[in-house]
Amino acid sequence: MAEQKTITFTINERKLAVPAGTLMIEAARRMGIEVPSFCYYPGLSLQGACRMCLVEVEKAPKLQTACTLVATEGMVVRTDTPQVHKARKDMLEFLLTNHPLDCPVCDKGGECELQDMTFRYGLDKSRFVEEKLHSPEQEWSPVVYYDAPRCILCFRCVRVCDEGMGVKALGVGQRGVHSVIIPNRDDHLECEECGMCIDICPVGALTSGAYRYKTRPWEMSYVPTVCAHCSNGCKTTLSVRNNEILRANNRDLSGINKDFLCIKGRFGFDFVRHADRLKLPLVRRNGELKPSSWEDALAEIAVRLKAVRDAHGPDAIGFIGSNRTTNEENYLLGRLARATVGTNNVDHHRTADYSALVQALGETAGAAQAGMEQLGAAKAILLIGNDPTNQNPLVAWQIRTAIRLNGARLYVVNAEEIKLGRPATQFARIAPGAEALIAQWLATREGDLELDTSFAMMELRGALEKERDVVIVFGAELRGAAIAHIVKFGASLPGQTRYMALGDYANSRGAADMGLLPGQLPGYAWLSDPAARDAFGALWGASLPEKPGMDARQMLEAAAQGALKALYVVGANPFRTFGTGGRPAGLDLLVVQELFLTETAQPADIVLPAACAYEKNGTVTNTAGEVQLLRRAMETMGARADFDILRIVSHQLARAGMGTAIPLRTPEAALDEIRRGVRGYGVSLPGLLSGGAERTAPAAPANGHNLSEVPAESIFSARDTLFTSGTLGRYCTMINSVPEAKSES
Ligand code: SF4
Ligand code: SF4
Ligand code: SF4
Numbered sequence: 001m002a003e004q005k006t007i008t009f010t011i012n013e014r015k016l017a018v019p020a021g022t023l024m025i026e027a028a029r030r031m032g033i034e035v036p037s038f039c040y041y042p043g044l045s046l047q048g049a050c051r052m053c054l055v056e057v058e059k060a061p062k063l064q065t066a067c068t069l070v071a072t073e074g075m076v077v078r079t080d081t082p083q084v085h086k087a088r089k090d091m092l093e094f095l096l097t098n099h100p101l102d103c104p105v106c107d108k109g110g111e112c113e114l115q116d117m118t119f120r121y122g123l124d125k126s127r128f129v130e131e132k133l134h135s136p137e138q139e140w141s142p143v144v145y146y147d148a149p150r151c152i153l154c155f156r157c158v159r160v161c162d163e164g165m166g167v168k169a170l171g172v173g174q175r176g177v178h179s180v181i182i183p184n185r186d187d188h189l190e191c192e193e194c195g196m197c198i199d200i201c202p203v204g205a206l207t208s209g210a211y212r213y214k215t216r217p218w219e220m221s222y223v224p225t226v227c228a229h230c231s232n233g234c235k236t237t238l239s240v241r242n243n244e245i246l247r248a249n250n251r252d253l254s255g256i257n258k259d260f261l262c263i264k265g266r267f268g269f270d271f272v273r274h275a276d277r278l279k280l281p282l283v284r285r286n287g288e289l290k291p292s293s294w295e296d297a298l299a300e301i302a303v304r305l306k307a308v309r310d311a312h313g314p315d316a317i318g319f320i321g322s323n324r325t326t327n328e329e330n331y332l333l334g335r336l337a338r339a340t341v342g343t344n345n346v347d348h349h350r351t352a353d354y355s356a357l358v359q360a361l362g363e364t365a366g367a368a369q370a371g372m373e374q375l376g377a378a379k380a381i382l383l384i385g386n387d388p389t390n391q392n393p394l395v396a397w398q399i400r401t402a403i404r405l406n407g408a409r410l411y412v413v414n415a416e417e418i419k420l421g422r423p424a425t426q427f428a429r430i431a432p433g434a435e436a437l438i439a440q441w442l443a444t445r446e447g448d449l450e451l452d453t454s455f456a457m458m459e460l461r462g463a464l465e466k467e468r469d470v471v472i473v474f475g476a477e478l479r480g481a482a483i484a485h486i487v488k489f490g491a492s493l494p495g496q497t498r499y500m501a502l503g504d505y506a507n508s509r510g511a512a513d514m515g516l517l518p519g520q521l522p523g524y525a526w527l528s529d530p531a532a533r534d535a536f537g538a539l540w541g542a543s544l545p546e547k548p549g550m551d552a553r554q555m556l557e558a559a560a561q562g563a564l565k566a567l568y569v570v571g572a573n574p575f576r577t578f579g580t581g582g583r584p585a586g587l588d589l590l591v592v593q594e595l596f597l598t599e600t601a602q603p604a605d606i607v608l609p610a611a612c613a614y615e616k617n618g619t620v621t622n623t624a625g626e627v628q629l630l631r632r633a634m635e636t637m638g639a640r641a642d643f644d645i646l647r648i649v650s651h652q653l654a655r656a657g658m659g660t661a662i663p664l665r666t667p668e669a670a671l672d673e674i675r676r677g678v679r680g681y682g683v684s685l686p687g688l689l690s691g692g693a694e695r696t697a698p699a700a701p702a703n704g705h706n707l708s709e710v711p712a713e714s715i716f717s718a719r720d721t722l723f724t725s726g727t728l729g730r731y732c733t734m735i736n737s738v739p740e741a742k743s744e745s
């Protein structure tokens, strides 16, 4: 690699060496020298609009804007002279000419950049006595409001919507002092409703429909955690007052997503206090679900599960877990099924074939998986299937970032005209369902492609063979053998190739990693491997059953035929997901742990109210295999964490004479066991505790299985959009109020 040239210059009488091309504002910040700015925002194009960043440059005839000035060899710069101070004061006085001084009621009061700058650099009085121009606030959408008089025309909102989001929904109208920001549809927005424009606005000109006029920033506590919705694992800070979440953002730019959140992460938290939340256990009596005490409901579960086990054996019981519950909860559920009950009938709705990816990559799986930050820094990306703009918004943001900031080339193979096709270097439109065939063709050049597709793929393959650093991203369209093919193709490329499989929900990856799979234990260890069975058996104090269990669909079919007698569902809605048309006729017992009375909970015998992701501690793993900490932000009276419920159920079962109780008392204890016992999960605890995303290092065992064709009925995406999110999305009132969400339903 060519060595980067360094230049040396002087700032405030101190010498500094920086890479050639560094902007003065960045160089100064690196030295801990603050240069005030409004319009400058790292990662966005330069605007030079606000002139707050003026600095003195020796031999220059006038002050220069540090945000557009590139540091050059020998330059002498001063940021702290009387002339600079006067310029800052003057600029602030101009900005405040028409700015309403309504800080006491403005949402931004207390965290406003204009307020802070005025406090630090401004005059203590105004010379303007003219009446200020006023115009009323405008509601651009249920989530975005605009107050023109507060706007300081820094154009950050316009740029983030255009460059960051690729939406271009904001522009500038009028001229001079009358300039205003305008939405794309006359008086309202038609856009992705991500709220990035609100987030990036340095003042209170753009405000959030979910948060406005509700509180003051100093009245809230701030809880860093992870978004509860898709599989991308955006870090979020929940602002909480009186046990209520009022806001979500990532303003400290920490985490894999920096300041990015999509509409679901930013506004999708009101499901927590939805009136339909379950708050009491329900037990069916005389055909109706009736409120019950926790003691009675849990005792009844144990007695009835034991009765089924005694009458029909452990394999008449099945467990369907969740792709939203934590790693510790998923781990506990697998342990309850295998060690306490003694069955391998454990599964969840699989939305990506992580198992096949780990298997295909073998011992190198950890290093060969791309993390979210690596995706954003990629030089070339091959995207097969999926629609990240809708299904994986952070992945789409990272891809756009790679294109915008690194000049990355994007190659798209999709059966639909997806939005990421627009910035793609090449877009191969293929027939629906042909993704696996394409993967095979790329790996072997064999397979019957249509003529047009075959030309497009030859061109795409030729281009990829010239790339040296490729990330291959794919959706649920690639499963089993198709993943082995794409990995074979990736290995044939000249440089380093990394991979990312895209699942649907916040812990889709963790559900698979923790062994909610009928044939695999945590860490993708095969049940057929006696050493793996023995190791987990020793850890769990039981001899584990060897026979692979039924997958979710098989369990539901067996339940319809009366071969499966009891089904225990945690945080999932399999009757809707797998379209059973209601409760399978042969079930004697149906237990559901849920937030809401879903299609699966309604016909249950026992329903237990569960806490959601924002109400508990634990860890989740995003689709890229990065583990992060969930922290409890609030509590809902009556609901309990799935972890506690499962732990208590294991104790009740042991008391009823079935297996041994799970001794792990807290999620922290379970995490400790996971870090010790699950392959790839020996992640750094300090890293996790300090809010980091710790990369797992999965590795398939050498005695792995050959990958075969996997039917789409086994692994499939729910194809959520930007405005839907499975069960949670149905109860997100704010998201459902935006017009774009209505047009989706
Ligand atoms: S909400 Fe998002 S998409 Fe809509 S205008 Fe703001 S930045 Fe653009
Ligand atoms: S609305 Fe906010 S971000 Fe947009 S130009 Fe005005 S002050 Fe800047
Ligand atoms: S991209 Fe996914 S994880 Fe990130 S805020 Fe949106 S829904 Fe949440």
Ligand code: FES
Pocket (backbone or CB within 6 Å): 036, 037, 038, 039, 040, 047, 048, 049, 050, 051, 052, 053, 054, 065, 066, 067, 068
């Ligand atoms: S920050 Fe430099 S001109 Fe605005």
